[in-house]
Structure formats: structure tokens, C-alpha cells
Amino acid sequence: MDADSSTLVAAATAGDRDAWNALVDRYAGLVWATARAFRLNDADAADVSQVTWLRAVEHLDNLRNPAALSSWLVTTTRREALNLLRQRRSGALPEADGAEVVDDEQPPPWHDILVDERNRELWAAFRRLSARCQTLLRLLVIDPAGSYTKVAAALDVPVGSLGPTRARCLTTLRGHLARSGVDG
Structure with missing residues (x-):
């Protein structure tokens, strides 16, 4: 089933x-x-x-x-x-x-099961984000030490808007996860 x-x-x-x-x-x-x-x-x-x-x-x-x-x-x-x-x-x-x-x-035997379950929930919540949030978060994860200037240029947005936009996207992601029962 x-x-x-x-x-x-x-x-x-x-x-x-x-x-x-x-x-x-x-x-x-x-x-x-x-x-x-x-x-x-x-x-x-x-x-x-x-x-x-x-x-x-x-x-x-x-x-x-x-x-x-x-x-x-x-x-x-x-x-x-x-x-x-x-x-x-x-x-x-x-x-x-x-x-x-x-x-x-050794990690406890249930560790891998819980990690797999959490990852499935995380990616399901990530897919519920807007395309813009997904793109922003992916770009920032690909090169976390990279320049905000490059990411801003790639997204065609002001550099100063990246931080607040990133925060809003992460807040939305956390909300999706909380509604799915994923904590921490």
C-alpha cells in the first residue's frame, strides 16, 4: 500500500x-x-x-x-x-x-532509520517552498562561503535583500517541517 x-x-x-x-x-x-x-x-x-x-x-x-x-x-x-x-x-x-x-x-541501530525519515520530510517540505526560495537556498548552500554579490547577481536582486529573504524562506521551511511533525 x-x-x-x-x-x-x-x-x-x-x-x-x-x-x-x-x-x-x-x-x-x-x-x-x-x-x-x-x-x-x-x-x-x-x-x-x-x-x-x-x-x-x-x-x-x-x-x-x-x-x-x-x-x-x-x-x-x-x-x-x-x-x-x-x-x-x-x-x-x-x-x-x-x-x-x-x-x-557505533551509532544506535535506529539512527539511520530516523535520519532517512527526517531527510524525506525535509525534502518534502523543501519542495513546498516557492521556486524562488528553493533557488536562493540552493545557491547559498552550494557555496556558503561564496559572495552574496554573486548570488544576488544570479537572482537579479539587491545584495541587501538576500539576508531577509533567506530568513523568510528558512522560517517558511521550519513551518512546513513543524506541521509535518519534524522537530530539531
């Missing part, structure tokens, strides 16, 4: 089992990798994943931004993993046997 997250969330909320299955298929790896990043063994990561999906079922119809489901799932998985670890530390849960050690010098 190629539907976007918002469409799938709406359909799943309305009881469409295929839409729910598509959401789970799309994001199960992300949820699993996020849980494993907390150095949980397979059994504990499976428990955290199940609780995360249970929370999704409970709160799917209350999501403020269904398009940002991946961010919501990551945040919820992190919270559930931290809850499990806190309960362990307080003695409420016994320590699981066979906990696996994760190499601290």
Missing part, C-alpha cells in the same frame, strides 16, 4: 484492518530498532514493541498530526523502554537473563 501515514491512520482509526496492518508493516522495524537501542534483549524489546503498538491502538484517533506517526512511535517506544528500565532499577521487575551488550562507539 503506498498511502501516506495520514491516510492510513484515518483508515485504521475507522476500523480498516488492512490500513492497520500497513502501518505496522511500515513502522515495525523503526519501533523494534528504537527499543533495541536501549540495550534491551529480544524478549524485553518485544515487550516494549507490543506496549508501543497497544498505545498506538489506544491513541491513534487522538494524534494531533497523523503524518508524524513515525515520530510519535519513536517517542512512545523510548518512553516505554525507559519505563521498563526504571522498573528494573527500582526492583519492580527482575533483570532479564542474556542481556546483550551494544557497542557504545
Whole structure:
């Protein structure tokens, strides 16, 4: 199914089992990798994943931004993993046997998944900018140390207007990203 997250969330909320299955298929790896990043063994990561999906079922119809489901799932998985670890530390849960050690010098396994998701959202937001903003930002990124004079000449605008125009374009881009649920 190629539907976007918002469409799938709406359909799943309305009881469409295929839409729910598509959401789970799309994001199960992300949820699993996020849980494993907390150095949980397979059994504990499976428990955290199940609780995360249970929370999704409970709160799917209350999501403020269904398009940002991946961010919501990551945040919820992190919270559930931290809850499990806190309960362990307080003695409420016994320590699981066979906990696996994760190499601290390597980025967490979910890092690439999150970067890819963020990049997709960033480029989608960038494409929603006006052609003029896209061109301006591209020119400034191609040669950030380059002369504003060259960029102004290429765009046929006064040099003094580049800074304020750039600021407006970046503000618009940030707004698009915020509406998509991308932060930071």
C-alpha cells in the first residue's frame, strides 16, 4: 500500500484492518530498532514493541498530526523502554537473563532509520517552498562561503535583500517541517 501515514491512520482509526496492518508493516522495524537501542534483549524489546503498538491502538484517533506517526512511535517506544528500565532499577521487575551488550562507539541501530525519515520530510517540505526560495537556498548552500554579490547577481536582486529573504524562506521551511511533525 503506498498511502501516506495520514491516510492510513484515518483508515485504521475507522476500523480498516488492512490500513492497520500497513502501518505496522511500515513502522515495525523503526519501533523494534528504537527499543533495541536501549540495550534491551529480544524478549524485553518485544515487550516494549507490543506496549508501543497497544498505545498506538489506544491513541491513534487522538494524534494531533497523523503524518508524524513515525515520530510519535519513536517517542512512545523510548518512553516505554525507559519505563521498563526504571522498573528494573527500582526492583519492580527482575533483570532479564542474556542481556546483550551494544557497542557504545557505533551509532544506535535506529539512527539511520530516523535520519532517512527526517531527510524525506525535509525534502518534502523543501519542495513546498516557492521556486524562488528553493533557488536562493540552493545557491547559498552550494557555496556558503561564496559572495552574496554573486548570488544576488544570479537572482537579479539587491545584495541587501538576500539576508531577509533567506530568513523568510528558512522560517517558511521550519513551518512546513513543524506541521509535518519534524522537530530539531
